[in-house]
Amino acid sequence: MKKLSLLPLAAALMTGPALAEELDIGVSFFNLNERFIIGLRESLEQSAEAQGMDVNVEDARNDIGRQLSQVQNFIASGVDGIIVNPVHSDSTSAMSRAAAEAGIPLVYVNRQPVDIDSLPDNQAFVGSDERESGTLQTQEVCRQLDSEGKLLVMMGTLGDNAAEVRTQDIHDVIATPKCSGLEIVEQQDADFQRIEGNNLMTNWLTSGLEFDAVIANNDEMAIGAIQALKNVGYDMDEVIVAGIDATSDALAAMQAGELDITVFQNGPGQGEGAVDTLQRLIEGEDVDNAVWVPFELVTPDNLDEDVGRN
Structure with a gap:
């Protein structure tokens, strides 16, 4: 079993060098009308562009069946990797199985899969505890x-x-x-x-x-x-x-x-961390099955430090 790792805030905001060839990446979000997810998408797309990835974004509209179909379509089209922001944790087993059978790396972001510890070797979760x-x-x-x-x-x-x-x-x-x-x-x-x-x-x-x-x-x-x-x-x-x-x-x-x-909740850190983790999986690196981005308390006392971060 791979160990869990903690992704420091600074590391979460780093992006690696661009890949030599442009990669095709499929991304499915649970609901692109949700304010936090909009910011997550923006950071993910910016990081993917910096990594030399061509991203196809889909909105599951809070529908488990639609999201599973989107992942299946990504697989059928031969993408190099997949990122999923799950509609529901219980729906992730079928997506993990389909991606594993096709040999396509998969990263879950923000919302946890049903069992992080049992994810296949070419899959991981990036988010906050x-x-x-x-x-x-x-x-x-x-x-x-x-x-x-x-x-x-x-x-x-x-x-x-x-x-x-x-x-x-x-x-x-x-x-x-x-x-x-x-x-x-x-x-x-x-x-x-x-x-x-x-x-x-x-x-x-x-x-x-x-x-x-x-x-x-x-x-x-x-x-x-x-x-x-x-x-x-x-x-x-x-x-x-x-x-x-x-x-x-x-x-x-x-x-x-x-x-x-x-x-x-560090949306930019999660988005960039998901792209970085997927790139390393595509390159065949050994990746921890959970990469944690810490939460931080915000009150009027430290508000100025957080304005504009999400």
């Missing part, structure tokens, strides 16, 4: 609430690995002695979407729930919650809102005094 994301987020909520308060939790897409781990992180933190004064009063999914976060927050407000903080699995849902709170004239100084990803919209909301906490 979700056990850090929700943990950093919730520990900061605990600190800002002085270890006591009522929480509303917005989950991402049900069954999605990131949503599951980030939500479990919240539960794990409030189970610690230091944060045991925190209580989850309601927890529901909002599909990682801003409009769904707005709708869910509106429903919670209508039901009269009492709360001190809203913890969302990503920034889009957190922004949706903020919009709903502002629509009813809620005093944003009276509630803590936390997200994950540190998107440009989230950082703007933090600058406006509306978002209190986010966690920087």
Whole structure:
């Protein structure tokens, strides 16, 4: 079994020398309408161009069947390598098997495959360890609430690995002695979407729930919650809102005094790391089956360091 490796931030942002021959690369993203994924695509394409790769990008539109078909089409067209941002972790086994049988290197990016340790030798995952994301987020909520308060939790897409781990992180933190004064009063999914976060927050407000903080699995849902709170004239100084990803919209909301906490997920580092890893697989190098790009906590105290990074 290949070991796991940690990709330092500086290394994640490095690109190797361009290849002598232009390579044909197929890339499938789970949903190109999602703000973080748009930035991930931009960094991936820029890095691929610098490496001398011709990239064919497809949008799976959150459809497992469509993404599998895209990967099969990449294989049939004889691409040199494939990068996949999975719709769902459970769908990755079929894609891994198809690429392995065709002898085509495959890299998963941002969203983890179902079992990293069992990936074939010519496949790898590049992304961030979700056990850090929700943990950093919730520990900061605990600190800002002085270890006591009522929480509303917005989950991402049900069954999605990131949503599951980030939500479990919240539960794990409030189970610690230091944060045991925190209580989850309601927890529901909002599909990682801003409009769904707005709708869910509106429903919670209508039901009269009492709360001190809203913890969302990503920034889009957190922004949706903020919009709903502002629509009813809620005093944003009276509630803590936390997200994950540190998107440009989230950082703007933090600058406006509306978002209190986010966690920087290094989209540029993941995109460039995926291209670099795929190139090394194509060249026959031995690559670790997981390359980790660290998460970083973002609050108003260090906001200036993160503006413009995603």
